[in-house]
Amino acid sequence: MIIRFFHQMGSPRYFYNVAGKLVPWFMVSFLITLVFGLYHGLFVAPPDYQQGESYRIMYIHVPSAWMSMFIYVVMAVSGLISLVWRIKMTEIVVISSATVGASFTFLALATGSLWGKPMWGTWWVWDARLTSELILLFLYLGIIALHSAIEDKRVAARAVSILALVGVVNIPIIHYSVEWWNTLHQPASVTKFDKPSMDMSMLIPLLTMAISFKLYYGAVVLMRARAEIVERERNSRWVQEMVEQEAK
Amino acid sequence: MNPIRKKRLTLIGLMVAGIGVATWLALNAFDENLMFFFSPSEVVEGKAPEAHPFRIGGLVQSDSVKRKPDGLTTAFSVTDNAEAVTVEYTGILPDLFREGQGIVAMGQLNQNGIFIASEVLAKHDENYMPPEVAESLKTAHDEAVANPQPQASVQ
Numbered sequence: 595m596i597i598r599f600f601h602q603m604g605s606p607r608y609f610y611n612v613a614g615k616l617v618p619w620f621m622v623s624f625l626i627t628l629v630f631g632l633y634h635g636l637f638v639a640p641p642d643y644q645q646g647e648s649y650r651i652m653y654i655h656v657p658s659a660w661m662s663m664f665i666y667v668v669m670a671v672s673g674l675i676s677l678v679w680r681i682k683m684t685e686i687v688v689i690s691s692a693t694v695g696a697s698f699t700f701l702a703l704a705t706g707s708l709w710g711k712p713m714w715g716t717w718w719v720w721d722a723r724l725t726s727e728l729i730l731l732f733l734y735l736g737i738i739a740l741h742s743a744i745e746d747k748r749v750a751a752r753a754v755s756i757l758a759l760v761g762v763v764n765i766p767i768i769h770y771s772v773e774w775w776n777t778l779h780q781p782a783s784v785t786k787f788d789k790p791s792m793d794m795s796m797l798i799p800l801l802t803m804a805i806s807f808k809l810y811y812g813a814v815v816l817m818r819a820r821a822e823i824v825e826r827e828r829n830s831r832w833v834q835e836m837v838e839q840e841a842k
Numbered sequence: 843m844n845p846i847r848k849k850r851l852t853l854i855g856l857m858v859a860g861i862g863v864a865t866w867l868a869l870n871a872f873d874e875n876l877m878f879f880f881s882p883s884e885v886v887e888g889k890a891p892e893a894h895p896f897r898i899g900g901l902v903q904s905d906s907v908k909r910k911p912d913g914l915t916t917a918f919s920v921t922d923n924a925e926a927v928t929v930e931y932t933g934i935l936p937d938l939f940r941e942g943q944g945i946v947a948m949g950q951l952n953q954n955g956i957f958i959a960s961e962v963l964a965k966h967d968e969n970y971m972p973p974e975v976a977e978s979l980k981t982a983h984d985e986a987v988a989n990p991q992p993q994a995s996v997q
Contacts, residue, residue, distance in 0.1 A: 641972065713966055
């Protein structure tokens, strides 16, 4: 059953139809979790014992930083599948994820910087965590640039997949940078095997925001993938029939 | 899995492993430069550079913060609970600066072994809690210190 489903999802036409049905669900659940997470994070959660109200920026910062790494791992895995099995759909997933991943990375860096000025006393320092996250942003930008530099979409996808796989070494570096080296950035509060170092009243809105951002990524990647499918398959019969039907 | 795919998978595996090893070697070689700061123990042992500025990181020792008469200069000790180094800084301290707080200071040691800082940054820890929880934790801790457990006194 599951194998058959994945087999069918490998077909652009099938993917296009299923994705079209899924997008509204992702969007609605994204909006619901977003409103819940933001309301509870910004208004209901208590202020922090040291940082006061300023800590609330973490409701955007932390989920964005998680997403920046999560999306990169998705791209690397899809890149691996594209290189080995030459599946068109995973190639499309790689490139459809790049822009949204870059946006989350930028958001994480920008919100972190805004928080850093009042809390640390500086906008930016070259410590291991901040530097490796900046490298991640450059990797995303490199992937986007490389993809648009190559005319042939399938060749471009292969090049991009290799770059995504090369850059995947950065992911454990980002995650463990705060443990391996002395950094100004604090160690992990939530993503560790121990009990989270965060009060429940603050943790629940944070996890809701993390789910919300994942749903947003789901919606965006499906929409972008659909656009990419139509562009790539514009000469195939099913796309032309669909366009003719829409025109009527 | 057919042989071509197997070959591709092996090649990619080797590539990723190779890059992993190369990165690991590079990071190991630069280990010292990747350290954002030196601990007071390392400074006392003389591991920190003498000729050029470096960063020192640790906790602000309690009851060590003294304001100089000029109103802008602050002197305090930075400790890692083993060694302590005296730091002097002229300027505005960040919001989170207080006794017991982790900080990172940039500067240089003078002849008397006092660290003259040009910049002081507060290091935040990973704990997030409401003020009431922090208050009750503190009270519980103070009580535990004031009245040690009976078992402890028997031994």
